[in-house]
Amino acid sequence: MKSFKTYISILKGVKNRPTKYFVFLVIAIVSLFLQAYMHNYNIVFLVMFFLVAIAGSSSIFGMLNLYYIHVKLLSYERLFADTSSTYKLLVINESDNPAYDISVTWYEQTQPITSIEPHNTQTIAVEVKFGKRGETKLSEIKISSLFPLPHELKYKVIEMDKKVVVYAKPSGVSLLKFIHKNNAINGEIDEFEGIKKFNQGDNLSYIHWASLAKHDALMSKNFIYEDESKKLHFDFKTINGTDEEKLSQLTLWVIECEKQSFDFTIDLNGEILDSKKMSSNEILEAIATY
Numbered sequence: 403m404k405s406f407k408t409y410i411s412i413l414k415g416v417k418n419r420p421t422k423y424f425v426f427l428v429i430a431i432v433s434l435f436l437q438a439y440m441h442n443y444n445i446v447f448l449v450m451f452f453l454v455a456i457a458g459s460s461s462i463f464g465m466l467n468l469y470y471i472h473v474k475l476l477s478y479e480r481l482f483a484d485t486s487s488t489y490k491l492l493v494i495n496e497s498d499n500p501a502y503d504i505s506v507t508w509y510e511q512t513q514p515i516t517s518i519e520p521h522n523t524q525t526i527a528v529e530v531k532f533g534k535r536g537e538t539k540l541s542e543i544k545i546s547s548l549f550p551l552p553h554e555l556k557y558k559v560i561e562m563d564k565k566v567v568v569y570a571k572p573s574g575v576s577l578l579k580f581i582h583k584n585n586a587i588n589g590e591i592d593e594f595e596g597i598k599k600f601n602q603g604d605n606l607s608y609i610h611w612a613s614l615a616k617h618d619a620l621m622s623k624n625f626i627y628e629d630e631s632k633k634l635h636f637d638f639k640t641i642n643g644t645d646e647e648k649l650s651q652l653t654l655w656v657i658e659c660e661k662q663s664f665d666f667t668i669d670l671n672g673e674i675l676d677s678k679k680m681s682s683n684e685i686l687e688a689i690a691t692y
Contacts, residue, residue, distance in 0.1 A: 416465040416558050423553040427457060460551040468547050468556050470497035471504060471518070475540075475564060476525060480686070482653070483535040483571045489528045491543070495520060503549040509541055532568040535649070535690045539565050569690045574643075574651030577658035581634070633677075634659065634666035652689050656682055 431453055438446035476490040491508070495501045495518040504515040506526060513526040532538060540562035547556050636655055641648040652668060659666045660682045668675040668685065670692060675685045 412465050412469045416468050416556055418461060418465075419555045419557065421548070421552055421555055423551075427453065427553050457551070457553060461554060461556075463550055464547060464554070464556040466497075466499075467501050467549050468504070468545060468558055471495055471501055471545055471558075473506060473543050473545065473560050475562065478530075478566075480683075481530075481532060481566055481568045483532055483568050485571055486529045486531045489530050491526050491528060493518065493524045493526060495522055497521075501547075503547050505546045507544040507546065535568050535570045537565055537567050537691060567687045567690050569686045570646070570649040570653040572650060572654035572657055574647065574654050577655050577662070577664075580655065634664055635669070636666065637669045638671050639669070649689050649692060653686060656685055656689070 434450035478489045543560045
C-alpha cells in the first residue's frame, strides 16, 4: 500500500511531455503491428512488445530519476532594476540512487547537471534581471530530464514561495560631485589651519597653488569646521528629473554613503529616512516601494 501511494505521488509530482522522437516510436510500433497482423510473424510481435516495454520502463525510471530532486534558494545579491544579479540555487538529490541528466530552468536560463550522487547537492548560479523596481514574487523553477530515453521529457515545477524587493536602478550625479557642490559633508568653515596633501575627493577650490612650487605633491588647504558632525541631507523634491530619476539618484547616493560610512538623511516627500535609525537595505527598500 505504501509503494502504491508513493507511485501515485510520483505520477502527480512529475509530468511527461512527448518529444519529436515519440512520433518516430509510434510510427515504428504501428508499422511493426501492421507487419505482424498481415503476415502473422511472431518475431515481429515480440519486437513490437519489446519496444513498448522499453518505452514504458523508460518513463517509470525517468520519473523516479526526477521525483527526488529538489531546489532551494541559497543566496542572492542586492536586486536593482534593469541590472543583472546573481542567484545561487542548491539542487538536492534526496534519493538513494544517483540522478542523471538534470536541467534546471529559471527566468529563461537553463543550467544542465550531468549527475548528482545519492543524498548529495550541487550549487548553480543564475543571472536574473528585473525590469522595474518594487516588490515582486520569484518565478517558479522548472526541473526537467530526458533520462533514460529521449522520446519524452519528464519535468516538475517548483513554486518559489518568496517575495523580494527590487531596488531602483542606481544612476545620476555621483556623491562626490554633490558634496563639492553643496559643501554638505564638512559643515561651516571656521578658520584656515594649514595645508595637507591633496587627496582624491577633496574640493578642487581648496587647492593651495602657492605651495605647488615648493612640494612635489599637490597640496590642499586644511580648515577647521564649526560642525564636523553635520549629516548629508537629500531632499526628494529638490532633485532634478522625473520621479523615477529622483529615486535612482537617491539609490546611488545611499550606496555611495554606505561605502564611505557617511551619515545621512533623506526627505522622501515627507517621510524622513535616517541612516542612524535604519539600515541601508531598509532605506533602499523604502525608496524602491515609494
